[in-house]
Amino acid sequence: MANILILFTSLILSIGNPSAKMKEKLQENKVTTYYLIRHAEKDRTQAGNRDPLLNEQGQKRAQKWAEVMKDVDFDAIYSTNYKRTIETAKPLAKLKELEVLNYDPRNLYNEDFKKATSGKTVLVVGHSNTTPHFANAILGEKRYQDIDDKENGALFIVQVQPDGSATCQVLYIN
Template sequence: MANFITIFFSLILGVTNPSEEKKTEIQQEPVSTYYLIRHAEKDRSDSSNRNPNLKKEGLERAKKWAEVLKDIDLDAVYSTDYNRTMQTAKPLADLNKLNIIKYDASKLFDENFEKATKGKTVLVVGHSNTTPQFANAILGEKKYEDLDDSENGALLIVQIMEDGTTLSQVIYIN
């Protein structure tokens, strides 16, 4: 009779044995994924040149980005309209058979960009200040500081999930 009373009250009170509880985790697929990189090493031999090309090491890094991200099926490649960013984006755009879309760095993650990239996997090539600012604009918070001027190997990955939550991480490739 004691067992019956214990079971009865357990059922009424909803008491369960913690070891018998099963956790249910709902996993969401990302709706939009952004791979954000700064341009590769630029030629600094002429300090008056506002639009330098990549130097040899920069061209090699651009190829390395293509190798690192070769298994990512990109839907679009965006770059600012500078030689160094376009040259950094080119190997990945070529690999994915995509044209490079030029964007205005002063309009980071605006409504038009958000609409055009929703549900897509996108590479965005920018600068030491615009790359983290772009990530921050997507996240809706200031999480990342400007990159050091010597840092050309940071990959920021930002994902927007179905419910609107965001995830981000930084990976350094050198």
């Protein structure tokens, strides 16, 4: 009788606490949504600075991105390891109480990244060339060209269905 009681208790506890494999399977069956943006306006006053901060307008845009996306339930926020991209991500990360994670722009949408973000809603902050290339990598086709250097308000929303099919829409935020 005691063995049956222990078995029953274990069964009940395991139902309430799904295993890591079960959690992974549940994530695989969900839509994955990527919000891809370019960093906000950078400080161009220091010629030759390869890692500038945002200028005043860029800081305002970073705050605006946080306002625009405040109702999105993000699971993760990624940025390249540059001051301007991290500064763009920070207001939203602070609002959502998330850490800004780094990704390598030379190795977009690799298997590790796919696995880590499967079934989640993710913001990725990049650059005029990496943002459209990231969207293309997810879509599996070359649909988008580099963003004009003066454009900082493009938002690519890419959704990947559980069957692997993907769609993208591009919005422009002033």
